Amino acid sequence: MTYAFRVRRRALLAFSLPLAAAGTLAGHAAGYALAGSSRRDELAHGYLGYAPQFLALCVAVLVLALGLRVTGRLQGRPSAWPFALIPPVAFLAQELIERLVVGLPAHAVLEPAVYIGLAAQLPVALAGFLAARSLLRAADEAARGLIVRQVFVPGPEPIPVSASHHAPVPPRRAQGRRGRAPPR
Numbered sequence: 001m002t003y004a005f006r007v008r009r010r011a012l013l014a015f016s017l018p019l020a021a022a023g024t025l026a027g028h029a030a031g032y033a034l035a036g037s038s039r040r041d042e043l044a045h046g047y048l049g050y051a052p053q054f055l056a057l058c059v060a061v062l063v064l065a066l067g068l069r070v071t072g073r074l075q076g077r078p079s080a081w082p083f084a085l086i087p088p089v090a091f092l093a094q095e096l097i098e099r100l101v102v103g104l105p106a107h108a109v110l111e112p113a114v115y116i117g118l119a120a121q122l123p124v125a126l127a128g129f130l131a132a133r134s135l136l137r138a139a140d141e142a143a144r145g146l147i148v149r150q151v152f153v154p155g156p157e158p159i160p161v162s163a164s165h166h167a168p169v170p171p172r173r174a175q176g177r178r179g180r181a182p183p184r
Contacts, residue, residue: 015065018058023128031117044098
């Protein structure tokens with residue numbers, strides 16, 4: 001694996017991860033909106049008060065990645081695997097940690113609300129992947145719009161010189177004599 005490929009892959013992950021992380025948070029909210037939440041869930045979700053700061057960080061990293069894309073430093077297409085793998089795994093880890101922090105046993109992660117939240121991760125992950133592709137396409141269009149194009153100014157055309165064409169040879173002067181000159 002070449003160095004350029006590894007750098008490009010890391011850069012695309014830097015673009016994909018904030019979208020996948022924001023999608024995880026959105027899927028989490030959608031799952032609990034569909035299933036409802038109990039008092040115990042509300043206690044476990046106290047950290048979600050920091051969601052705006054987390055989303056602002058995700059947007060900042062995304063804007064930086066888009067800036068790199070516009071300048072040509074971020075090449076390639078987004079991989080689908082971060083969007084397909086990260087949201088469900090992060091959601092399950094998040095739910096497990098939430099329940100353990102509140103003092104519930106680990107098998108409490110098998111509640112119906114968790115299943116609904118896990119199912120909500122899939123459409124949100126697909127929407128995140130499609131958003132990533134659209135954002136990259138928009139960044140590519142912006143980059144094309146910023147390219148300075150050379151303006152063609154018509155001018156005299158150069159006369160083509162063929163290889164067989166020789167410069168005219170001046171006639172030889174007879175016997176070393178000078179040619180005619182104006183009178184003195």
